[in-house]
Amino acid sequence: VNDVRGDELPTHGRIAVFGGVYSNHLALDAAIADASSRGVDAMYCLGDLGAFGPNPDKVFPLLRAHSIPVVRGNYDDSIARGLDDCQCGYTDPRDNHYARLSYQYTFTHTAPENRAWLADFPETIRFRLGELDVLACHGSPRQTNEFLWESGTPTHFLSKLASDAEVDLILGTHTGIHWQRRWEGGAYVNVGALGRPANDGRTEVWYALLEAQGRELSVDFVPIAYDHEALAEEMRSEELPEEFVETILTGWWTTCLEILPGKERARGKF
Amino acid sequence: MSKSLPILGASDAGLAPVPAPRAPMSNGIQADTPTVPLAALDQLWFQVAGTVCNLRCSHCFISCSPENHSFWFLTREEVREALDESVGIGVKEYYFTGGEPFMNREMLGILEDTLALGPATVLTNATLIPERAARELARIADGSPYTLELRVSLDGTTAEMNDALRGTGSFERAMAGLGRLVRVGFLPIITTMQSWDDAETPEVLGAFRQALAAIGYDRPRLKILPPLLIGAEAERSRGYERTERVTPEMMVDYDEDLLLCARARLVTKKGVWACPILLDYESARLGGTLAEATAPAPLAEQACFTCYVSGAICSNSSGMTRDFS
Numbered sequence: 001v002n003d004v005r006g007d008e009l010p011t012h013g014r015i016a017v018f019g020g021v022y023s024n025h026l027a028l029d030a031a032i033a034d035a036s037s038r039g040v041d042a043m044y045c046l047g048d049l050g051a052f053g054p055n056p057d058k059v060f061p062l063l064r065a066h067s068i069p070v071v072r073g074n075y076d077d078s079i080a081r082g083l084d085d086c087q088c089g090y091t092d093p094r095d096n097h098y099a100r101l102s103y104q105y106t107f108t109h110t111a112p113e114n115r116a117w118l119a120d121f122p123e124t125i126r127f128r129l130g131e132l133d134v135l136a137c138h139g140s141p142r143q144t145n146e147f148l149w150e151s152g153t154p155t156h157f158l159s160k161l162a163s164d165a166e167v168d169l170i171l172g173t174h175t176g177i178h179w180q181r182r183w184e185g186g187a188y189v190n191v192g193a194l195g196r197p198a199n200d201g202r203t204e205v206w207y208a209l210l211e212a213q214g215r216e217l218s219v220d221f222v223p224i225a226y227d228h229e230a231l232a233e234e235m236r237s238e239e240l241p242e243e244f245v246e247t248i249l250t251g252w253w254t255t256c257l258e259i260l261p262g263k264e265r266a267r268g269k270f
Numbered sequence: 271m272s273k274s275l276p277i278l279g280a281s282d283a284g285l286a287p288v289p290a291p292r293a294p295m296s297n298g299i300q301a302d303t304p305t306v307p308l309a310a311l312d313q314l315w316f317q318v319a320g321t322v323c324n325l326r327c328s329h330c331f332i333s334c335s336p337e338n339h340s341f342w343f344l345t346r347e348e349v350r351e352a353l354d355e356s357v358g359i360g361v362k363e364y365y366f367t368g369g370e371p372f373m374n375r376e377m378l379g380i381l382e383d384t385l386a387l388g389p390a391t392v393l394t395n396a397t398l399i400p401e402r403a404a405r406e407l408a409r410i411a412d413g414s415p416y417t418l419e420l421r422v423s424l425d426g427t428t429a430e431m432n433d434a435l436r437g438t439g440s441f442e443r444a445m446a447g448l449g450r451l452v453r454v455g456f457l458p459i460i461t462t463m464q465s466w467d468d469a470e471t472p473e474v475l476g477a478f479r480q481a482l483a484a485i486g487y488d489r490p491r492l493k494i495l496p497p498l499l500i501g502a503e504a505e506r507s508r509g510y511e512r513t514e515r516v517t518p519e520m521m522v523d524y525d526e527d528l529l530l531c532a533r534a535r536l537v538t539k540k541g542v543w544a545c546p547i548l549l550d551y552e553s554a555r556l557g558g559t560l561a562e563a564t565a566p567a568p569l570a571e572q573a574c575f576t577c578y579v580s581g582a583i584c585s586n587s588s589g590m591t592r593d594f595s
Contacts, residue, residue, distance in 0.1 A: 142310075149417075150415070151389060151415060151416050151417040152362075152363065152389045152416070152417055153362065153388075153389075154361070154362065154363075154387055154388030154389070154416070156356075156357040156358075156360060156361075156387065156388075157360050157361065157362045157388070159360075160360030161360075258491070261389060261417040261419070261586075262411075262417040262418065262419050262456065262457050263416075263417045264417075265457055265491070266455065266457055270489060
């Protein structure tokens with residue numbers, strides 16, 4: 001765990017932060033190109049490289065080529081340690097059925113050297129953005145697979161997480177839907193996911209572009225259009241469930257809906 | 271947690287009615303009773319309607335009924351004081367149970383106060399939600415950035431199946447209430463106690479989907495609960511066997527996050543409890559205030575065995591199912 005404090009931390013002005021990749025190498029490639037064209041001085045990835053999509057090994061060279069630090073997600077942890085499941089936290093039998101399918105596929109298609117690399121990812125990464133102390137995590141600073149949904153997370157709860165971690169800004173992913181919250185002296189940004197659309201009927205996927213001047217933070221969520229039809233073809237040729245392909249082609253989630261709070265669920269189609 | 275929480279009802283002479291005859295409270299704490307430390311107070315529960323309910327279900331684990339006044343209603347002011355305290359503690363979500371929460375005349379105001387701070391879930395039988403209340407609930411929900419979940423108990427897919435447990439006419443009234451909630455935009459979570467064999471589950475779930483589709487609820491959220499063999503349910507089916515309890519050996523390598531008491535406390539008129547199920551058990555009363563109730567929860571009761579086996583059955587979903595830090 002990267003837990004260095006103070007002046008030794010890397011300091012950035014403008015960064016791109018990617019959420020769950022879920023084996024969507026085409027979207028990751030497009031997002032890296034987009035972020036590079038915007039002149040970021042660093043890129044980070046908040047974990048869950050595998051799941052859902054095809055050919056998980058295609059993601060690794062992209063991250064290595066651009067020296068992108070990665071936080072360990074629950075999926076990465078499971079694959080690295082060879083656990084029985086993805087620790088996604090589902091309880092619904094149908095959700096678990098699909099989670100199991102994609103986990104078994106991802107596990108058997110991840111090369112041993114890539115599995116070993118996953119094991120080296122830290123649970124959190126600290127750095128500075130302008131004058132803000134930042135903690136990058138997967139779910140929450142206290143638990144890798146904790147869901148922080150916009151309609152399920154009180155501001156006072158986020159503020160406590162930040163003060164417990166002694167940071168101004170928390171970055172996370174895990175839920176797959178981007179959102180942000182500000183409070184006096186602090187902020188939380190869920191950077192969304194590159195792996196699948198945000199359950200909004202659009203085929204683009206999202207990442208977060210953050211910039212700070214002094215303690216002044218600006219956050220832009222960037223939609224990434226990529227060749228989603230090519231991804232869908234690749235998923236079909238790998239015989240991944242048609243329900244997953246439908247999500248890529250329509251922008252609506254079809255599985256693993258049980259964990260959504262009412263407001264997020266109501267905005268989706270299923 | 272410096273501020274205390276004056277929610278004790280014992281001195282509220284003007285409010286507390288004469289208690290109905292009750293089974294004696296037990297305090298089954300032994301020297302070797304396992305205890306669960308409070309990892310964080312994520313879920314703050316309110317026994318907002320006490321033990322008062324308009325129904326008298328034969329499987330109710332706290333035997334609520336119109337006559338059971340052993341726990342009386344919390345007032346909006348009492349809830350507000352606990353909410354104020356919860357902000358400093360960093361509570362993540364709020365739950366309201368009873369009895370029937372909508373028996374509390376201040377319930378809509380209580381929800382308005384709560385949804386200004388965070389997400390709220392109400393466990394209801396949906397029989398007391400007329401058109402006007404449904405519209406008012408939708409207004410409150412739409413006005414908040416947080417989700418208002420309505421968790422509706424339904425124990426069958428037909429009047430015959432449901433009313434055998436919940437009383438004559440309750441199916442029709444619950445379905446009418448559900449229909450109103452769905453029409454104003456809610457996606458209620460239907461909770462049902464499993465009263466069938468595991469093998470029949472797919473068939474029962476199919477029947478639920480069909481029955482709910484008939485009232486316009488075409489993407490229902492369903493939650494199946496295991497029976498708790500206490501209260502009225504112990505008389506209806508069976509009580510626990512002597513061996514069905516949590517022992518110290520069972521806690522070795524066990525993930526305590528699976529238990530609600532690792533992350534929740536329940537505010538009642540008579541103090542703060544470790545668990546919304548163990549209302550009749552003195553062992554589960556941890557103090558008069560939230561500050562006092564941060565002590566570890568003893569797994570002294572046999573109902574703890576059901577939670578041990580099935581996980582935190584009272585939460586909406588399992589955001590915190592595993593700890594692998």
